[in-house]
Amino acid sequence: MNTASVSLGASVSSQSRFMQLALAALLGTFIIGFVGFSHIDAVHNAAHDYRHSMGFPCH
Amino acid sequence: MNLFRNVVFIAAIAGLVGGIALACMQAYATDPLILKAEVYEKAGGGHHHDHAAVTTNDNAMSSAVPADNAMSGAAPAPAEAAAPVEDEGWAPADGFERFAFNVLANIVSGIGFALILVAVSEFMGGIGNWRQGVFWGLAGFAIFTLAPGLGLPPKLPAMPDADLLQRQIWWTLTVVATAAGLGLIAFRKSLPLALLGIALIVAPHIVGAPQPDSFVTPIPEGLHHQFIVASTLTRLVFWLVLGAVVGVVRGRFTGTATSLRDSFA
Numbered sequence: 001m002n003t004a005s006v007s008l009g010a011s012v013s014s015q016s017r018f019m020q021l022a023l024a025a026l027l028g029t030f031i032i033g034f035v036g037f038s039h040i041d042a043v044h045n046a047a048h049d050y051r052h053s054m055g056f057p058c059h
Numbered sequence: 060m061n062l063f064r065n066v067v068f069i070a071a072i073a074g075l076v077g078g079i080a081l082a083c084m085q086a087y088a089t090d091p092l093i094l095k096a097e098v099y100e101k102a103g104g105g106h107h108h109d110h111a112a113v114t115t116n117d118n119a120m121s122s123a124v125p126a127d128n129a130m131s132g133a134a135p136a137p138a139e140a141a142a143p144v145e146d147e148g149w150a151p152a153d154g155f156e157r158f159a160f161n162v163l164a165n166i167v168s169g170i171g172f173a174l175i176l177v178a179v180s181e182f183m184g185g186i187g188n189w190r191q192g193v194f195w196g197l198a199g200f201a202i203f204t205l206a207p208g209l210g211l212p213p214k215l216p217a218m219p220d221a222d223l224l225q226r227q228i229w230w231t232l233t234v235v236a237t238a239a240g241l242g243l244i245a246f247r248k249s250l251p252l253a254l255l256g257i258a259l260i261v262a263p264h265i266v267g268a269p270q271p272d273s274f275v276t277p278i279p280e281g282l283h284h285q286f287i288v289a290s291t292l293t294r295l296v297f298w299l300v301l302g303a304v305v306g307v308v309r310g311r312f313t314g315t316a317t318s319l320r321d322s323f324a
Contacts, residue, residue: 020063021178022075028070035168036232037227041148048150049157053089054291055204055213057226 066181070173075251077301078169081293088289090161092282093215099277100217118283158174169301172199177305178236183246189303190311196243196302206237206296210268213290215283217275221269233263 035047036056051058151157176199186192207230214220236259241258
């Protein structure tokens, strides 16, 4: 993995950099999963129109 | 955790802007179609009703609708007391509450998409400016909208569908395969890997998305088509906005955005 000449938080080591970015991506995945894929009825109903509009598998 | 904090900060701003923009577009383009479909859903399917209470449409999308609607000018009254669709568990009341939760869902998941976008783009050198952001946004659109939408087009309420879990699995695998395929094509300068990337993008569609046993639905074909167009276009704009905002905000952060490695274009 090439390191960019300028990056956010440039001083961090490459391993720490990887972990932090992976953590951010994981957090994003978790959020999408909760809003778009959760089988909890209340969550489904609250985000119902959103799921339809976004083409998430619904019902 | 300096980097993590910066990524979250940028994603929060981009997700907020993109989510609000998307919610506004949905209120105009897709939500009225969902409400219209719910009129058919409540009618019990199959047969057409002639008394579905009606206020005249005032949104621009409506001009194309009556042609294929069996009932004339059927628009639902959003403030009606009936519970929305799914009858189990709590659901927001129709009208403002429902709209508010839709906005919330848009913002929250907008931040989720932005987190993934920022994190992945940082691995590749980061989004340097709004134009690079637009290209990243196009990639996001292809990965999260186009690819899964080919096999599982956005559906309106009252449309039949295959098992939910199977569709969710196919949707997820398609997104992952398309992302990997695009990544191989864009960031590995190798013909065999590019070919592998194409294969990864095509593979989910050869496997095929889970389909319902029957396609019989009370929803008119025209209404569904209109919904697919509206849903796809609103998400295109969402992704372009999301990418562009990330580029702008990140540029403010680093202050030297233009000197970033030209990682994409």
